[in-house]
Structures are given as C-alpha cells and as structure tokens.
Amino acid sequence: IDQRDYDGVEFSPATVYATILFAFFFTHIARFVLWVVIETASKWALIGRRQEGRYNWDQSTYVQRWEIYQMVTRLRSSFRLNMLDFLCGTPFIVDFFRLQGCKIGARCCLHPTGAAPFMSEPDLVEIGDNVAVDCASIVNHLNTRGNFELRKIKVESNTTLRANSRIQQGVHMEAGSMLLEKSLAMTGDILEADSVWVGAPAARIFAYTPADDDMSSLPSTSYLNDDEAPATVNPIDIV
Numbered sequence: 001i002d003q004r005d006y007d008g009v010e011f012s013p014a015t016v017y018a019t020i021l022f023a024f025f026f027t028h029i030a031r032f033v034l035w036v037v038i039e040t041a042s043k044w045a046l047i048g049r050r051q052e053g054r055y056n057w058d059q060s061t062y063v064q065r066w067e068i069y070q071m072v073t074r075l076r077s078s079f080r081l082n083m084l085d086f087l088c089g090t091p092f093i094v095d096f097f098r099l100q101g102c103k104i105g106a107r108c109c110l111h112p113t114g115a116a117p118f119m120s121e122p123d124l125v126e127i128g129d130n131v132a133v134d135c136a137s138i139v140n141h142l143n144t145r146g147n148f149e150l151r152k153i154k155v156e157s158n159t160t161l162r163a164n165s166r167i168q169q170g171v172h173m174e175a176g177s178m179l180l181e182k183s184l185a186m187t188g189d190i191l192e193a194d195s196v197w198v199g200a201p202a203a204r205i206f207a208y209t210p211a212d213d214d215m216s217s218l219p220s221t222s223y224l225n226d227d228e229a230p231a232t233v234n235p236i237d238i239v
Contacts, residue, residue, distance in 0.1 A: 035075050035083055040099045042072040049101055050123050050140075050150055058145040088114055090124070097122045105129035105157060111136075113163065124150060127158030136161035136179075140169045142187065149186075159191075 046065045055062035076083040087093035089112030094104050101123025104110075108131045111118065119125055121140035127133075138161075142149045151169035160178040161167065167185040174193035179185055184200035191197050195207040 010185065032086075036096065036099070037167075038075060039072060042069055043100055050121055051125070052151050053149070055148045055150065057148065060148075063148050084118055085114060088112055097125075098115075103127065105131065109133070121150060124152045125155070126152065127155045128159070130158045131155055131160070133161045134163045134165075136163070137166040141164065142169050156193075 001174075036049045039143070046069045047062070057063050082092060084096070087096060089109055091201040092157075093110050094108055097110070097119060098104055100119075102119065105128045107129055108127060109173075110131075110133045113135045115135055115137065117137060119138050125138055133155075138153055138155075140150055140153055142151075149169065153167060153169065153171050155161075155167075155173045156175040156177075158176045159173045161173075162179060162181045162183075164181055165179045165183045167173065167179065167186075167189075168187045170188040171185045173179070173185070175189045176194035177191040178196045178197065179191065179202060180198040182200070183198050183202045185191060186198070186201045189202065191202070192204065192207065194209060195204050197204050
C-alpha cells in the first residue's frame with residue numbers, strides 16, 4: 001500500500017456520475033434479458049404449450065408443474081416493482097406474451113396502466129388487431145375444489161377491455177365489442193359484435209354500427225328502475 005501513489009489520480013464528478021449511470025443501465029438490461037430468458041425457458045420446459053381440458057389435482061401433474069413455474073415467475077418482482085410494469089403499454093409487452101405462446105395481432109395496446117394479474121395462460125389467448133386492454137384481467141383457468149380446468153379465450157379485432165374489467169375462461173369477444181369498467185364476463189359468455197357491456201355479470205346495454213361517428217345518436221344507458229341496472233360488483237374481488 002505504501003508503494004501506491006494516488007496523489008495524481010483524480011476523477012471529475014461528471015466522469016464518476018457517467019460511470020455509475022452506465023453500470024446501472026448495463027446491469028439492469030442484463031438482468032432484464034436474463035429474466036426473460038429464464039422465465040420463457042422455464043415456461044416451455046415445465047409446462048409446454050397448454051391445451052384445453054381438465055387437469056384435476058389428483059389426476060394430472062399440470063398443477064404441480066404450474067406451481068413450480070409460479071415460483072420461477074417471482075424473478076419478475078423486485079421489492080414492489082414487477083418487471084412487466086416497465087413494459088406496460090409498449091410493443092415489448094406484446095413481444096413478451098408472444099414468446100409465451102399468445103397469438104396477438106397488429107397495433108394492440110396491452111395494460112398501459114398495469115394489470116392485476118397479468119395473463120397467466122397467454123398461450124390460450126387469441127387477440128386480434130387494434131385491441132386495447134387496460135388494467136384488465138384475462139383468466140383462462142377455473143379452480144374449484146381441486147377441479148382445475150383450462151379453456152381458450154378469443155378477443156377479436158377492434159375490441160376494448162376497460163379498467164378493472166375481467167373476462168373468464170371460454171369468453172369470446174366478437175369484433176368491435178367493449179367491456180366497461182369493473183365488469184365481469186362470465187365463463188363461456190359471448191360478447192356480441194359492435195356492442196357495449198357492463199356489470200357483473202356483464203349485460204349488453206346497447207349496440208352500434210361502425211359508421212356511428214356521432215356518439216350522441218347512440219341509445220341512452222339510463223334505466224327505468226334500479227332492478228334493470230346491471231350489478232356493480234368489482235370483478236377483482238371475485239376469486
């Protein structure tokens with residue numbers, strides 16, 4: 001140590017700051033890429049491509065393999081942050097779900113304000129073109145007393161899922177349909193083309209044609225009495 005001479009060694013604050021900033025970006029990008037590789041490889045190695053059907057706890061190893069995969073997905077989280085939160089609303093989250101097996105069309109905006117939860121079975125989801133999915137839930141599984149079932153969900157082109165809405169397994173959203181805030185599309189529901197749905201369970205409040213540019217011409221959403229109004233249960237509270 002006595003032979004080392006640091007008297008002539010100096011670094012400007014700008015150099016130190018730039019070095020730390022570069023190291024931060026490099027390590028963060030490296031960790032991000034490593035996470036994508038590990039999670040994608042684990043998904044295909046442990047689960048493979050999901051198929052519709054029943055996977056009961058006492059008859060199939062799927063649920064056990066899924067639980068192991070859920071442990072791997074914890075790599076997403078760092079304190080209260082989730083890696084996917086950094087991708088929300090960008091083309092990169094579309095690419096991530098495509099790596100997971102999801103079929104997604106062009107010009108789609110997924111989860112710009114986050115999601116709780118994100119798609120858990122993306123390879124059973126088919127999304128068309130020009131689809132907007134806000135902070136909504138797309139859930140393909142149903143787990144009741146050990147009976148675990150998977151079914152596909154199809155979301156056609158020009159559809160919208162508003163904030164805190166939820167669609168369950170087997171739902172088919174036809175082209176141009178919209179599910180409003182805090183609404184729940186139940187298992188097997190078909191949301192008809194060019195229509196708007198609200199409530200839990202969701203009910204159609206009106207239909208429209210793509211040529212309707214003047215929204216004032218659309219039917220009123222008011223109800224004659226309280227009994228006709230759809231329920232306003234928050235679907236996020238439904239497990």
